[in-house]
Amino acid sequence: MARWQPDAPGRLAAAALDLFEENGYENTTVIEIAERAGLTKSTFFRHFPDKREVLFGGGTVAGLLVEGIASAPPGAGPLDTVAEALDALGRTFFTADHRDFSRRRQAVLNAHTELREREALKRIGLTASMIEALRHRGVPDLTARVAAQLGTLTWEIAFDQWIDAGNGEGFGPLARQALAEVRAAGAAG
Amino acid sequence: MARWQPDAPGRLAAAALDLFEENGYENTTVIEIAERAGLTKSTFFRHFPDKREVLFGGGTVAGLLVEGIASAPPGAGPLDTVAEALDALGRTFFTADHRDFSRRRQAVLNAHTELREREALKRIGLTASMIEALRHRGVPDLTARVAAQLGTLTWEIAFDQWIDAGNGEGFGPLARQALAEVRAAGAAG
Missing domain, CATH: 1.10.357.10 (Tetracycline Repressor, domain 2)
Incomplete structure (x- = not known):
């Protein structure tokens, strides 16, 4: 199991932004964001508590x-x-x-x-x-x-x-x- | 039907604050707030869009x-x-x-x-x-x-x-x- 992902938060944020623009924030799910980034849902939740947080990556x-x-x-x-x-x-x-x-x-x-x-x-x-x-x-x-x-x-x-x-x-x-x-x-x- | 309530927003805010302190914000419903204030749910929603807004009364x-x-x-x-x-x-x-x-x-x-x-x-x-x-x-x-x-x-x-x-x-x-x-x-x- 590969726990480490090269810049997973950055890929998730980029994927989320694409999807929010294409389909709207409300109509986008965490699963879709993870898929678009080529990652899994559990990787998403390792980095962000919820969808709302994905564009506010890290400190x-x-x-x-x-x-x-x-x-x-x-x-x-x-x-x-x-x-x-x-x-x-x-x-x-x-x-x-x-x-x-x-x-x-x-x-x-x-x-x-x-x-x-x-x-x-x-x-x-x-x-x-x-x-x-x-x-x-x-x-x-x-x-x-x-x-x-x-x-x-x-x-x-x-x-x-x-x-x-x-x-x-x-x-x-x-x-x-x-x-x-x-x-x-x-x-x- | 009495549409007008004397300071309904103020009564709702006071009731909400009491309930939030007693039972917690998460455990309090709009219906409970309205009841405690002696008002109806529909009066609540005439003044506030949701529970989250009740302590931010008006402009x-x-x-x-x-x-x-x-x-x-x-x-x-x-x-x-x-x-x-x-x-x-x-x-x-x-x-x-x-x-x-x-x-x-x-x-x-x-x-x-x-x-x-x-x-x-x-x-x-x-x-x-x-x-x-x-x-x-x-x-x-x-x-x-x-x-x-x-x-x-x-x-x-x-x-x-x-x-x-x-x-x-x-x-x-x-x-x-x-x-x-x-x-x-x-x-x-």
């Missing part, structure tokens, strides 16, 4: 953010630290070859309330991870909460621009630009 | 925030405008006699993933309402997004303090204090 993004925050230069301020983390995300996760998938995935999420809810909760979890990583660097709690909140907003802005088909720029530079704007807007508030 | 909070933002003094900056809205909320919704219910409700939400998800989505909706109301006052889009995001964070901090049993202070003053701290933390970022 990759949270891990990258936490790593990026931890490895920012010691003297960096809270928002610059968050900027480093978003840069790291752009280099290793929101890469050019991941853009088409990200755009299609977002369109499916936006179209389904229960997926948007799951996304909202995941985002709160990511913000919490950033807060924790900032506090670990010695940033005071409230400053960490504000920086993480503004970082999440920066991410949302940069992500929307990045998945936009007409825009060839990378996620990292877009996030830098968005953060500068968020900072200026915050100062104006 | 009261969104309406109060939007009203508070619209009626802030013309010269007020974006964050001061948000502060006015939180004040308004404290005067008319998060009042002393509502505190016990709010604390009990929050404990139930915190204990159930699907309620926390619903709450997360509602919060995004509230932030969006604030952004829209700020833009309506002529605040530039990005400034409005930053102010609304910091306003939501301020709310969360103040709300957690307000429902804390040991703290007799009103929501409005707590929000003012929290906003000052958020502002200072933002400036430090």
Whole structure:
């Protein structure tokens, strides 16, 4: 019995996205997703508790953010630290070859309330991870909460621009630009 | 046939909270909630699409925030405008006699993933309402997004303090204090 599957979560997510687009989220079953990915139902459930979770694969993004925050230069301020983390995300996760998938995935999420809810909760979890990583660097709690909140907003802005088909720029530079704007807007508030 | 019920949503929410505490969220049915409130199942469904929605009654909070933002003094900056809205909320919704219910409700939400998800989505909706109301006052889009995001964070901090049993202070003053701290933390970022 082969327990290990090369990137099974990624194959399952890709298969699920195809099927959600073709037949709709509601009309797609876990068995169909597994079949399309060339895997079994039990492999699916080894990676995801249910269908709703298949497009929110693992803690990759949270891990990258936490790593990026931890490895920012010691003297960096809270928002610059968050900027480093978003840069790291752009280099290793929101890469050019991941853009088409990200755009299609977002369109499916936006179209389904229960997926948007799951996304909202995941985002709160990511913000919490950033807060924790900032506090670990010695940033005071409230400053960490504000920086993480503004970082999440920066991410949302940069992500929307990045998945936009007409825009060839990378996620990292877009996030830098968005953060500068968020900072200026915050100062104006 | 009496179609109109005096504060039926409020009675249903109070009955639901009692039952969720007594028997658990999963073990409570819509029929039981309606019966405990002295109402019928069809009255329940006239006000809420499902059980999950019963603790998120109506758009009261969104309406109060939007009203508070619209009626802030013309010269007020974006964050001061948000502060006015939180004040308004404290005067008319998060009042002393509502505190016990709010604390009990929050404990139930915190204990159930699907309620926390619903709450997360509602919060995004509230932030969006604030952004829209700020833009309506002529605040530039990005400034409005930053102010609304910091306003939501301020709310969360103040709300957690307000429902804390040991703290007799009103929501409005707590929000003012929290906003000052958020502002200072933002400036430090």
